[in-house]
Amino acid sequence: MSVEPDILKATYLPGDVTEDKAAAYFYGRLFAAEPRLRALFPPAMDVSRDRLFRTLTVVVFRSDEPAELAGLLEPLGRAHRKYGVLPEHYPVFGDALVATLRRFAGAAWSARAEAAWTAAYDRAAALMIAAAEDDAAARPPWWVAEVAEHDRRRADLAVLTLVPDRPYPFEAGQHATVQTSRWPRVWRPYSLAGAPRPDGTLRLHVRSVPGGWVSGALVRETRPGDTLLLGPPAGGLTLDPGSGRDLLLIGGGTGLAPLKALAERAAAREPGRAVRLFAGARSADDLYDLPDLRRLESARPAVRVTAVPQDEFGPLPDALPDLLDAVPDPAGHDVYVAGPPAMVRAALGALDRCGVPADRVRHELAATGETLLPGAAGRPVVHA
Numbered sequence: 489m490s491v492e493p494d495i496l497k498a499t500y501l502p503g504d505v506t507e508d509k510a511a512a513y514f515y516g517r518l519f520a521a522e523p524r525l526r527a528l529f530p531p532a533m534d535v536s537r538d539r540l541f542r543t544l545t546v547v548v549f550r551s552d553e554p555a556e557l558a559g560l561l562e563p564l565g566r567a568h569r570k571y572g573v574l575p576e577h578y579p580v581f582g583d584a585l586v587a588t589l590r591r592f593a594g595a596a597w598s599a600r601a602e603a604a605w606t607a608a609y610d611r612a613a614a615l616m617i618a619a620a621e622d623d624a625a626a627r628p629p630w631w632v633a634e635v636a637e638h639d640r641r642r643a644d645l646a647v648l649t650l651v652p653d654r655p656y657p658f659e660a661g662q663h664a665t666v667q668t669s670r671w672p673r674v675w676r677p678y679s680l681a682g683a684p685r686p687d688g689t690l691r692l693h694v695r696s697v698p699g700g701w702v703s704g705a706l707v708r709e710t711r712p713g714d715t716l717l718l719g720p721p722a723g724g725l726t727l728d729p730g731s732g733r734d735l736l737l738i739g740g741g742t743g744l745a746p747l748k749a750l751a752e753r754a755a756a757r758e759p760g761r762a763v764r765l766f767a768g769a770r771s772a773d774d775l776y777d778l779p780d781l782r783r784l785e786s787a788r789p790a791v792r793v794t795a796v797p798q799d800e801f802g803p804l805p806d807a808l809p810d811l812l813d814a815v816p817d818p819a820g821h822d823v824y825v826a827g828p829p830a831m832v833r834a835a836l837g838a839l840d841r842c843g844v845p846a847d848r849v850r851h852e853l854a855a856t857g858e859t860l861l862p863g864a865a866g867r868p869v870v871h872a
């Protein structure tokens with residue numbers, strides 16, 4: 489049986505069935521069929537439940553675009569390695585998934601629908617398994633990293649310096665998923681703050697968010713000598729290798745982390761490329777990394793940093809039109825935006841109004857390919 493996109497769409501969850509309801513049924517089936525799979529998931533299932541069917545929706549509605557589907561599922565397969573997911577687990581997931589769809593489709597279900605879903609799932613699983621196997625030949629599922637320094641810069645914010653147990657190759661602008669021993673099997677993505685260093689150390693900027701498990705543990709309960717687990721580097725907030733355009737970097741709060749990496753990388757590798765960094769914060773006192781940014785600025789003449797505290801300039805997106813007035817040809821730059829989702833959305837609107845074409849702007853509002861994973865929170869609901 490081939491994959492039949494129309495049948496998949498027609499028999500996907502009906503409008504009155506929430507993703508959460510379907511997910512609750514799915515996990516009930518899954519753990520009843522194979523109780524040992526529960527050990528792959530974190531103690532609280534909220535995030536996984538929330539994400540599973542949202543990602544599946546994308547898979548269904550992209551089922552007639554194989555290249556796009558592979559682009560989504562291959563990273564997902566690679567990322568599953570750190571959860572301990574093995575090829576033999578896939579059929580059990582598939583059975584529970586098809587049973588869930590059958591349960592909610594009601595009269596719309598048929599033998600043909602069953603066959604179409606089975607074919608679609610098998611194709612997706614094959615892509616994920618093959619990607620995971622290729623990845624296993626190249627790198628470990630996770631790295632162990634020792635906390636060398638824990639710099640509590642504000643009551644709710646720390647900069648951690650990590651020493652991984654083996655080389656951790658990454659590109660400036662990427663992020664790593666992080667697990668602390670305090671919350672087994674809960675992974676959260678954090679940007680690698682700063683370009684790769686010759687000594688191999690890594691830095692994370694972490695703000696503890698209210699009720700955030702991992703961020704709270706990283707800020708308040710982590711000490712030098714502790715170890716963390718790091719998943720492989722991921723994410724595409726990286727420099728475009730073919731572009732020599734100047735850079736405009738717009739960061740709010742700890743969204744500075746990936747932008748600092750890009751600024752350092754461009755300044756070191758392409759000193760002719762001008763870098764303009766706008767660093768937004770709630771207040772002047774909250775500009776937790778300003779001394780370091782000033783050091784970078786004085787060492788690298790192409791880099792200019794503008795601090796944009798909200799108590800002086802208002803919210804960063806509101807200040808952007810005036811800030812851009814002082815930038816020659818903003819539309820001719822490669823633009824990167826990172827920060828709280830509301831800030832990023834508002835900044836994208838402001839950039840558009842200032843005539844910066846959308847295809848010149850990169851940001852990480854779209855979820856990464858991690859959203860099907862047990863315990864993973866896809867961006868932007870991250871760092872919690």
Ligand SMILES: NC(=O)C1=CN([C@@H]2O[C@H](COP(=O)(O)OP(=O)(O)OC[C@H]3O[C@@H](n4cnc5c(N)ncnc54)[C@H](O)[C@@H]3O)[C@@H](O)[C@H]2O)C=CC1
Pocket residue numbers: 677678679680693694695739740741742743744745746767768769770796798802803804805826827828829830831834868870871
């Ligand atoms: N820690 C990391 O490695 C990374 C974090 N992020 C994201 O960056 C965010 C940073 O959070 P915080 O440091 O707590 O930032 P924050 O709450 O301190 O906000 C900093 C800036 O965002 C602006 N802002 C805040 N809320 C806004 C709104 N509703 N509308 C318009 N502008 C707004 C402020 O004017 C300020 O300039 C988090 O959402 C995190 O997920 C993104 C990439 C990497």
